[in-house]
Amino acid sequence: MQAALYALPVLFLTIFYLYPLLAILRVSFGASLAEAMEQVSAALRSPGFWRVLWFTTWQATVSTLLTVLVGLPLAGVFARFDFPGRGLMAALLTVPFVMPTVVVAPAFLALIGRNGLLNAWLQRLFHLDAPPIQLEQTIWLILLVHVFYNVAIVIRTVGGFWSTLPPTLAEAAAALGASPRRRFWTVTAPLLAPSLVAAGLLVFLFCFTSFGVILILGGLRFATLEVEIYRQAVSYFNLPMAAFLSIVQLVFTFTIMALYTRVQARLSRTLRLRRRAFARRPASWRQWAVVGLALAATWIGVLSPLLALAVRSFTLGDGGPTLLYYQMLGENLRQSAFFAPPITAVRNSLVYALATLAISLPLGVIAGYALTQPRSRWAAILDPLLLLPLGTSAVTLGFGYIVAMGPLRVSPWLPPVAHSLIALPFVVRTFLPALRALDRRLREAASTLGADPFRRWWTIDAPLLLRALLIGAAFAFAISLGEFGATLLIARPDRPTMPMVIYRALGQPGLMNYGQALAMSTILMVITAVSILLIERFRLPQGEEF
Amino acid sequence: MLEVRAIHKRFAPDKEVLQGVSLTVEPQEILCLLGPSGCGKSTLLRIIAGLERADQGQVLLHGSDITETPTHRRSVGLMFQDYALFPHLNVAENIAYGLRMQGVSVAERRRRVEEMLALVNLEGYANRSVDDLSGGEQQRVALARTLAPNPTLLLLDEPVANLDRLLREELLEALRRILKHLQVTTIFVTHDQEEAFALADRIAVMRAGRLEQVDAPAALYRRPANTFVAAFLGFRNLLPILEWRDAYTVCTPIGAFSLPVPSAARSATGFRLLIPPDAAVLDSAPSSATYVPLVGRVIDATFRGSVFRLQVALKENEKDDNVLYFEFRTRGREVLPAQGEPVQLWLDVAQLCVVQEG
Numbered sequence: 001m002q003a004a005l006y007a008l009p010v011l012f013l014t015i016f017y018l019y020p021l022l023a024i025l026r027v028s029f030g031a032s033l034a035e036a037m038e039q040v041s042a043a044l045r046s047p048g049f050w051r052v053l054w055f056t057t058w059q060a061t062v063s064t065l066l067t068v069l070v071g072l073p074l075a076g077v078f079a080r081f082d083f084p085g086r087g088l089m090a091a092l093l094t095v096p097f098v099m100p101t102v103v104v105a106p107a108f109l110a111l112i113g114r115n116g117l118l119n120a121w122l123q124r125l126f127h128l129d130a131p132p133i134q135l136e137q138t139i140w141l142i143l144l145v146h147v148f149y150n151v152a153i154v155i156r157t158v159g160g161f162w163s164t165l166p167p168t169l170a171e172a173a174a175a176l177g178a179s180p181r182r183r184f185w186t187v188t189a190p191l192l193a194p195s196l197v198a199a200g201l202l203v204f205l206f207c208f209t210s211f212g213v214i215l216i217l218g219g220l221r222f223a224t225l226e227v228e229i230y231r232q233a234v235s236y237f238n239l240p241m242a243a244f245l246s247i248v249q250l251v252f253t254f255t256i257m258a259l260y261t262r263v264q265a266r267l268s269r270t271l272r273l274r275r276r277a278f279a280r281r282p283a284s285w286r287q288w289a290v291v292g293l294a295l296a297a298t299w300i301g302v303l304s305p306l307l308a309l310a311v312r313s314f315t316l317g318d319g320g321p322t323l324l325y326y327q328m329l330g331e332n333l334r335q336s337a338f339f340a341p342p343i344t345a346v347r348n349s350l351v352y353a354l355a356t357l358a359i360s361l362p363l364g365v366i367a368g369y370a371l372t373q374p375r376s377r378w379a380a381i382l383d384p385l386l387l388l389p390l391g392t393s394a395v396t397l398g399f400g401y402i403v404a405m406g407p408l409r410v411s412p413w414l415p416p417v418a419h420s421l422i423a424l425p426f427v428v429r430t431f432l433p434a435l436r437a438l439d440r441r442l443r444e445a446a447s448t449l450g451a452d453p454f455r456r457w458w459t460i461d462a463p464l465l466l467r468a469l470l471i472g473a474a475f476a477f478a479i480s481l482g483e484f485g486a487t488l489l490i491a492r493p494d495r496p497t498m499p500m501v502i503y504r505a506l507g508q509p510g511l512m513n514y515g516q517a518l519a520m521s522t523i524l525m526v527i528t529a530v531s532i533l534l535i536e537r538f539r540l541p542q543g544e545e546f
Numbered sequence: 547m548l549e550v551r552a553i554h555k556r557f558a559p560d561k562e563v564l565q566g567v568s569l570t571v572e573p574q575e576i577l578c579l580l581g582p583s584g585c586g587k588s589t590l591l592r593i594i595a596g597l598e599r600a601d602q603g604q605v606l607l608h609g610s611d612i613t614e615t616p617t618h619r620r621s622v623g624l625m626f627q628d629y630a631l632f633p634h635l636n637v638a639e640n641i642a643y644g645l646r647m648q649g650v651s652v653a654e655r656r657r658r659v660e661e662m663l664a665l666v667n668l669e670g671y672a673n674r675s676v677d678d679l680s681g682g683e684q685q686r687v688a689l690a691r692t693l694a695p696n697p698t699l700l701l702l703d704e705p706v707a708n709l710d711r712l713l714r715e716e717l718l719e720a721l722r723r724i725l726k727h728l729q730v731t732t733i734f735v736t737h738d739q740e741e742a743f744a745l746a747d748r749i750a751v752m753r754a755g756r757l758e759q760v761d762a763p764a765a766l767y768r769r770p771a772n773t774f775v776a777a778f779l780g781f782r783n784l785l786p787i788l789e790w791r792d793a794y795t796v797c798t799p800i801g802a803f804s805l806p807v808p809s810a811a812r813s814a815t816g817f818r819l820l821i822p823p824d825a826a827v828l829d830s831a832p833s834s835a836t837y838v839p840l841v842g843r844v845i846d847a848t849f850r851g852s853v854f855r856l857q858v859a860l861k862e863n864e865k866d867d868n869v870l871y872f873e874f875r876t877r878g879r880e881v882l883p884a885q886g887e888p889v890q891l892w893l894d895v896a897q898l899c900v901v902q903e904g
Binding site: 166168175182190191 | 595596597616617618619620621622623624626628630632633634643644646647648691692695701
């Protein structure tokens with residue numbers, strides 16, 4: 001009975017993850033070895049392939065370096081100082097991590113795009129004819145959004161580790177004659193290096209597989225592997241090329257994932273040794289100034305694009321306030337790109353998100369229990385299997401479904417299945433630590449007090465694990481709502497989700513379409529923000545690393 | 547050599563941890579800052595090291611004011627309670643760190659590391675990882691690291707607090723041997739009076755941000771300045787004084803005693819009579835004239851190895867003021883006095899002293 005239950009997540013991952021991936025391999029390499037060689041050499045000879053690979057790599061590298069550059073000082077402030085608003089700052093940093101790309105990309109356009117809020121203000125203030133900020137369709141805007149997305153990873157990972165370094169280490173170095181600068185370079189920096197590498201690898205991975213940001217902000221000029229897979233599969237219907245690109249990307253992402261898990265394992269080992277955090281109140285006005293600056297930068301950096309989006313969605317062009325964009329969502333324009341009033345997408349998205357919860361939560365709980373079984377066969381299979389989807393891009397997954405699922409590929413169940421697969425590792429990662437932290441003696445005490453196994457679970461496990469489960473649920477919900485890459489490939493056009501509506505509206509000309517995108521983005525942002533509030537409300541105080 | 551002048555430090559408006567502390571440390575002296583936790587002793591040490599800023603007052607080293615000098619230019623060695631060994635460096639690299647900061651050549655560094663390892667009895671440990679060391683070994687590496695750059699002044703913050711009892715005694719002896727051998731001026735902080743006695747040339751007892759008494763260990767033990775110091779050193783027999791019959795004779799709840807020397811304190815309030823636990827002998831009367839007889843009843847007897855302790859009630863009711871605590875040598879005694887048994891004591895009045903309340 002138990003074994004059958006534990007087999008469920010393995011079965012799910014096999015059918016909906018491994019099988020589609022194998023299908024991509026088959027498409028890429030064809031039926032015979034000769035055919036495979038030919039396919040590969042043809043792909044390698046095309047200049048497009050090398051251009052895309054080069055762009056993908058360098059933009060990810062630059063994005064990572066910039067993110068570290070911005071994140072490291074903030075991590076230091078976060079680790080070393082205890083100040084009012086510290087908890088709120090931590091909560092705020094979850095926002096970019098969970099916000100969908102279809103919200104963030106339009107949000108940055110609304111803030112610093114050609115017709116963005118900032119340009120409008122500057123033009124009015126200095127009576128300029130042309131918008132002074134010209135970042136639209138440039139690499140700079142893409143890099144900026146990548147920093148926005150990933151800086152929280154650096155702050156959480158490095159800052160969390162930094163806060164456990166005893167301050168006596170730097171003080172000992174001072175007493176031994178090291179100046180502040182040498183203290184940083186000889187003591188703090190070497191000790192932070194592993195956490196910095198872990199954070200850097202994760203940021204690199206996310207930027208390497210960046211999809212929505214590039215698709216929306218890059219136009220036709222920029223394409224990562226991920227975007228190119230989508231274009232080859234959907235626009236040119238060149239399935240072998242798309243499959244080949246997917247394989248190349250998988251090789252890269254799995255390598256990075258493998259490196260990341262190794263560094264991460266070493267980090268959590270050292271972290272376990274020292275659980276204490278050493279944050280102190282700022283002691284001088286100079287330290288207060290540094291803290292204030294960091295706080296202001298975080299608040300402005302995170303909130304200004306999102307607020308600009310909301311403001312823009314209620315403003316008619318350059319004119320006054322309006323609700324028109326929201327009213328338009330309920331109408332099915334004849335020349336519009338939609339089959340149904342866009343507002344139905346809200347309902348579709350919510351239904352998909354609930355279905356995702358219904359699939360991913362039970363599977364996540366079962367997987368969590370299976371993983372905590374000592375010497376379980378299923379645990380040995382599940383552990384690496386659960387990590388793989390984290391390193392697999394959404395577009396690859398969606399593409400896999402297209403080539404593998406046959407008639408099922410138009411099923412309305414496929415999007416929630418894909419969303420569940422993407423959400424499952426997150427659910428397990430929030431649920432598992434709580435399960436592991438559950439003291440075995442509590443259960444033993446309950447047993448000696450006469451609780452049968454079920455009552456023991458209901459009275460001991462369930463209340464203690466509920467918190468972790470709620471966080472996992474909120475994550476899964478938010479992930480499903482914002483999922484873009486896989487959905488774009490597998491959702492039926494007559495049942496669009498909110499991200500699809502936003503993307504399509506952004507691609508259409510005219511103020512009304514743009515306005516609808518803004519309005520829909522704002523709705524999605526608000527729903528996601530509620531999920532984030534839930535996550536932060538239930539987050540356990542110890543959870544400093546994400 | 548080191549002079550601390552009227553140091554004040556406040557962590558919060560209502561939390562003044564140092565209230566005007568002044569102190570002088572002589573060259574080659576080992577001075578101990580002794581006091582209960584929260585008395586400000588570690589803060590004073592951190593101010594001397596430059597890790598904390600004083601609100602008022604000065605720190606002078608060799609006569610020059612270093613109050614504003616940053617830590618890394620002070621040439622003071624500081625050893626932390628948690629040792630603060632650098633986990634990314636091995637034993638030799640830890641010890642060489644201070645020399646590296648001074649720009650000492652690689653060859654000289656290597657020689658000095660060997661010298662330090664020999665000094666702390668850790669030859670052959672150079673390439674060990676600091677994570678693989680036992681608590682005692684870590685402590686010795688930390689000491690070697692602190693001593694390697696030849697600091698003018700050595701500061702030790704609870705240097706053996708994290709070790710178990712046996713190891714602590716052993717390392718205290720080694721520490722005193724090393725410090726005296728190197729003739730390095732040392733201030734060390736502890737809350738344990740036994741550690742202070744074992745290591746210090748002079749002890750400065752602190753309480754709530756003030757110095758209560760600065761004295762050599764033996765003098766401190768014989769003449770504690772007040773009841774706080776006495777209680778902190780472990781004295782329990784502090785009897786209230788009812789009246790003075792004359793300059794020699796003091797009346798207490800358990801009777802009158804004639805002191806061998808006249809007391810300057812003639813007021814009954816504000817003073818107590820201190821009876822050291824080893825001031826009495828049991829049963830047979832000693833020949834000396836300073837012994838007076840006392841009769842009591844055993845309330846409790848505990849065996850402590852070379853000594854045993856008796857709680858003795860000197861009157862029928864067992865109020866605190868009527869109970870004294872004594873220690874006697876175990877040698878030559880098969881059976882301890884049993885609870886409730888009457889005992890005959892002889893008290894040496896030459897060892898009694900009058901202590902100010904405070």
